[in-house]
Amino acid sequence: MSAKVVDAADVAAPFVAELKQKIAALKGPVPVLVGFLANDDKAARKYAEWTAKTCAATGVRFELRECQRTELEDKIIEANEDDNVHGIMVYYPVFNGSQDQYIQNTVSYKKDVEGLCHKYVYNMYHNIRFLDEAQTQKCIIPCTPLAILKILEYVGVYNPILPYGRRLHGRVITVINRSEHVGRPLAALLANDGAKVYSVDENGTMEFHRGEGLKFEKHVEVESATTLTEALPQSDVVITGVPARSYRVPTSQLKEGVIAINFSGSKNFEEEELKQKASIFVPSVGKVTVAMLERNLMRLHEYLEKDKEARSSNSGKETSA
């Protein structure tokens, strides 16, 4: 018995089809996504090419703007202020960790298709789902964590017989990577849906589980003495994103029939070995990530176009007054 290998393109297909239909049906301007490439990173360029391809397929107008990293901040601010741009994304890494996090926060939340600015990250960690009290504008969820949730739905880890928000109840999931960008938000989202999550990185393990609070029912994050070696055999799902060519998850420690997902640019699993042990293997997630990016874009496009309409009808009133 060999694992079922799931192609991210198959998971993305219905989302891509839906996007295509929605965009074709639009009466107003087509969504415009601007991507900034300010590095020489090969993986970043590949991701940009993917974005362009998926956008072309769905009808989004994608514009890749290449610039020097020292020009990036000004170019982002220009795009923030441009009414014709609906979404902005940046192909990281650009500078170092902390300066890149600064850059993430210079993207206006109104155009942040990646969901990486503090407002969205904060709301996600606090399980705040809407931007406004009237609950008309949903928050943006970071693309890669969101893509992984969609993959978990596709491969049947979410149990639809359970009530919404509890559908991972009973699942143990290990996430190897605790970046603010993917691993930690992913752990929080999984915990918010009921899973017990071991979040592991080189600094140790944190455990995430569902909170009991009445207000937000947000996840709880606690220190854990559980090592990766102890976490792996307990885990129904192992999701890994270690950005190191040499890193491999030890197959022998995995549970028989595990569901294995790799979101790193490198191969984090011994793939041939893994296929003999896992039930399902998803070697990459990028195509779903791009679909989620476009899904986020559609949302921001809707809000921005409504906003523009409201502004132009207001200014119309002033003129006629």
Place this chain on the structure above:
Amino acid sequence: MSAKVVDAADVAAPFVAELKQKIAALKGPVPVLVGFLANDDKAARKYAEWTAKTCAATGVRFELRECQRTELEDKIIEANEDDNVHGIMVYYPVFNGSQDQYIQNTVSYKKDVEGLCHKYVYNMYHNIRFLDEAQTQKCIIPCTPLAILKILEYVGVYNPILPYGRRLHGRVITVINRSEHVGRPLAALLANDGAKVYSVDENGTMEFHRGEGLKFEKHVEVESATTLTEALPQSDVVITGVPARSYRVPTSQLKEGVIAINFSGSKNFEEEELKQKASIFVPSVGKVTVAMLERNLMRLHEYLEKDKEARSSNSGKETSA
């Protein structure tokens, strides 16, 4: 001839005296500063002790709240919402880089005495000096960079004969450290005041100089091929903050009569050698940093108390209506 060694306490003294006087003269509530200690870091505890000591000397009510790092975010939010707290600071490091940067942004800008939240950092980089259009509320500048500017004023690097905002014109300054926390903001602030700055870290050199823009006249940051070895002999001032015990600035490469400032917790200079070459040496800046912290606190205290008054007079109106 041996360098004049400047004690940070002497630089801080007039600020501390001014704070004392201002606080004694207050009619309303005394400023309350809450410090969060959520690690076992010795340097962090020492810094907390210093804060307590300076606060006791000036009349600020300082409250050290120790907690688990997993509790920190909730405790910060509690303090954000507490009308009796005027300032919040966190003794870093708590988690890793990116999660700490997330934590920095959970502190409300209304209470961010350290000036580390995105709003202040963004405004600082863009040379935006006020929070409001009416220019009644000044922005908060991060404490350590601000402390270093005050030290540079004290030791005569700022030339008061030049117009305000140009007083570092002609100075070449090397800053070894380009963290978002100290080194990069410091480089930008120095450039905004007219200096030519080499900002050096393990990833290379960036050059900062004054911008020519009409709107904000903000600094310009460009890539530089200048190595540290080339930058040091040109530099009138060398400011270093390398957090590594083994790191030493090579004395032989320094300009005769250099002004040397160390803001690292470790000794970054060969001190005995340096004293034979430098004109002025400032071995540490911490005491000025704490004074600046309290100065920022006084500002936030003023805004918050005005805000409270406005709210209470408004609610009074509603009652009498």
